[in-house]
Amino acid sequence: MSVNFDENLIDIKNKVTEIANGLLKSNQFLLKALKDCDPKKFDEARSYIKNVSSKTDDIDNSIVKVLALYTPEARDLRYVIAYLKITNDLSRASSSTRNFIRGFTDVCKYVDVDTISEYAVPMQTSTVKAVGLALTMLGCDDEDEIQELYNEVLIQENKTDDLYEMVERNLSLQADDSNSFEKFHRMLRALRKSSKIASRTISIANLLVYAKIGGTLRS
Numbered sequence: 001m002s003v004n005f006d007e008n009l010i011d012i013k014n015k016v017t018e019i020a021n022g023l024l025k026s027n028q029f030l031l032k033a034l035k036d037c038d039p040k041k042f043d044e045a046r047s048y049i050k051n052v053s054s055k056t057d058d059i060d061n062s063i064v065k066v067l068a069l070y071t072p073e074a075r076d077l078r079y080v081i082a083y084l085k086i087t088n089d090l091s092r093a094s095s096s097t098r099n100f101i102r103g104f105t106d107v108c109k110y111v112d113v114d115t116i117s118e119y120a121v122p123m124q125t126s127t128v129k130a131v132g133l134a135l136t137m138l139g140c141d142d143e144d145e146i147q148e149l150y151n152e153v154l155i156q157e158n159k160t161d162d163l164y165e166m167v168e169r170n171l172s173l174q175a176d177d178s179n180s181f182e183k184f185h186r187m188l189r190a191l192r193k194s195s196k197i198a199s200r201t202i203s204i205a206n207l208l209v210y211a212k213i214g215g216t217l218r219s
Contacts, residue, residue: 103190
């Protein structure tokens with residue numbers, strides 16, 4: 001492909017990486033906020049995922065122009081398609097992060113710190129790891145390392161699912177009256193968003209494997 005195509009692809013990759021970095025930082029601050037239910041840290045977490053929709057729209061428009069101007073083929077086309085789909089996953093992961101922040105800002109007022117430490121913190125820790133690994137995949141070109149990173153993302157995503165099921169079961173047993181049921185239900189609803197962030201991350205990892213190694217497109 002031409003030099004102009006390569007420059008455009010690098011620009012698209014950099015913009016995707018910038019959004020992914022913001023998603024990671026947001027979830028890292030969210031993890032800190034969970035540990036002490038600090039409203040300022042929740043606000044800080046929210047600040048890293050502002051205007052994501054407009055940013056992803058800008059990337060999508062750039063991708064459409066690249067497709068129209070250069071009609072890429074083979075591996076180049078895989079990268080373009082992957083980035084186009086990744087922007088959607090980043091947008092949805094950012095939305096889930098915002099909903100998680102909003103939900104847990106309220107939950108922290110009613111749920112004791114020990115319960116949050118036991119259930120919410122381990123889940124969010126795995127989510128942060130999954131996002132960080134996917135971000136590492138964006139900058140990696142070694143096929144063996146890409147596959148290893150993908151497997152690690154999958155492990156962390158599975159952990160969030162397993163932890164959520166365990167949380168759901170244990171909190172249901174603790175909900176012995178209508179007040180505690182509503183309290184725990186709100187916590188579960190917020191935690192479900194953490195699980196959805198991890199789900200979007202494995203989708204991104206799948207797309208990066210497709211772009212950099214090939215195979216069947218999965219999302």
